[in-house]
Amino acid sequence: MKTTGRKAKIVVSGDGAGIASQAGGLLLIEALRATGLDQGLPRALSRWRASRAMHDPGKIVTDLAVTLALGGDCLADIAVLRSSPELFGPVASDPTVSRLVTTLAEAGPAALRAIRTARAQARQRAWALAGPGAPGAGGGLIPVDLDATIVLAHSDKDQAAPTWKRTFGHHPMTAFIDHGPGGTGEAAALVLRPGNAGSNTAADHITAGRLALNQIPTRLHKQVIIRTDSGGGTHEFLDWVTARRVKYSIGFNLTDDICTAILALPEHVWQCAYDADRQPRPGAWVAELTGMLDLSSWPKGMRVIVRRERPHPGAQLRFTDIDGHRFTCFVTGTRPGGKYGQLADLELRHRRRARCEDRIRCAKDTGLRNLPLHGAAANQIWLEIVALASELTAWTQMLALTGHPARTWEPKRLRLRIFSAAGRLARGGRRLRLRLSNRWPWTDLITTAITRLQTLPAP
Template sequence: MAGQAAPDAGGEVVVDIDGVLVLAHSEEQDAAKTWKKTFGHHPLFAFVDHGPGGSGEPVAGLLRPGNAGSNTATDHIEAARLVLAQLPKKYRRGRRTLIRPDSVGGTHDFLDWLTARGRWLSFSVGMTITDAIHQAVLKIPAPAWTPAVEPGGEIRDGAWVAELAGDVLTGWPKGIRLIVRKERPHPGTQLSFTDADGMRLTCFATNTTGSPIAALELRHRRRASAEDRIRAARDTGLRNLPLHDTAQNQIRLEIVQLALDLPAWMPMLALTGDARRWEPQRLRLRLFSAAAQLVNTGRRSCLRLARHWPRTDVVTSAFERLHALPTPG
């Protein structure tokens, strides 16, 4: 129904996995001290990315205690299992599904599970800069660095990418590629001990072949949109989990995901342009609070919108697009 706006319009489904800390203000079941020295829960979410022109929808939510590890492979595997169960059958195995977590997903157990025989999923996983990776980066010759690119195809100023090889790949799944990016730090950025020559280093692993490393780095960089999905989740009920029992809070977590589905699919089907990327707060302000009057005349019901409302054209065009959709089934 969504046509070219569908998440798999490009022949691939991209799934971002990310954790979020939810504070608790009372003694709740499984609430515990978090790694940020706060108190609450540490859910793990998975979102299907709708591409740079859209938002994203939740497909899995795993409620965990506040002291759950960020890089616990068993939790990432369980979240991935829940994701695959939600996807159409043709995307449950094979390279048409890309799993894209941040560096906490860069564990041996998780990557071994993704690439297990009979599963063969694609991945683009952030990696921690270890001493071995740092030493390998220092040995990369200058001609091996390729300029990073922006979404529009132009060169990204002050950023370069290169692919690592050799001993740093030992012990990882067969076919893994390790790509590193160095970039001039933005003003105020604090460098770490693993950064080199005043450049900020980031690294990720993938098993995708046949694409330039600059394009692969851009694809992985786009996983930052998961933070937008987390922010939208907070706007739809994830700011706290107020119930006492874990089972009750798990139900609330499911309700939050249902609430997120509405501002994900409605813009995909009904809106165009920048409006497709509006988050819940902006949707409430610009669309859901539009002044209107429901008028019944004869055997028809008409929705009359105020002419002076600045987004009236967005609402009317959305109704027209929804009316033009084919009947499901």
């Protein structure tokens, strides 16, 4: 039977009142309060507040971070918050925001240190509140993954240059604290570099590694493991890592000596490798080359481990592939035996470094895809705001969405299902109440998460 009913015509008007868009963003505001960043950042940036200024620099920076977490990609997108002052408080005008970014860029390293110090203090607070769900809880390792990525530029911006991928833009170095398979990760450091910066520049790896370690409480440094691809396999960077007694798992290039050692390995020394679930993976093996190489010039205790696997169907073979097998190497200072000493476990631990690619993709969905400002100093301030937005999202998930699949959702899904939820503001009994739609599928998740954050004590 055919229905004869028609959909009613929708008449649109702009006279609605008491309606809040992006109401789910209240989660981010509560996360700012719980971690103390809503007070810590204003204190850190107080020296750059002009006399008789109406808006606090720290509040403006946190507003920009919330804007990026909600999906913004330029300074003007802060207007999203300006439309709901009951939720997000007073928001500065576009000229005020632009002037502040210019002021912080002119301050240079001093402003960057202030922002990074406030972030480190908030991170320590967030990890303390998370308890068993925090990185390194129970003595576990805290992976810090370093990698570089390309950010395209469509105009002649400061430090924009041709990249090794034959594009034009910047080549920032990133460092992310990995939460493991049950979580996401935090942007510990985003360092702006010219587009023609090298992938294996030791000084840039050291800078990113140092900034990342500064974001982690000193008492936890012994649990940190730094992971990189072969771009980090340089003498200078490995010496820097070992001098700080930090664990490492770093990719290594296939030199002639290593290729010769691989060919000399008897077949019986190859051990079966693991898949992502720590199950034996057919067609993949691991072996150790340490005793077959001269490593006297490298850090003491460094081990060289090689992986052999059959390339997946359709993969283009390389000249380093021998007998139809592909070989990759990495080095580590972890001693044989024990919880992390088995070759297959070490190789799986190193391969999980690829989660850094997920974190970079999420950061590009949170403002890293485009550097909207012209000057390099201003764009470095932008990267600090991107890092703050990325970790604010991660802290919200870690503190409020534990035990739910939303703990691992990426920014696009969080925005679609949680942050973009609209609500109606109602006043009564000296209270301001936010009413969410009872038809929205994730209303219960949002209300539970907000309540959980509101019960956390402020620092």
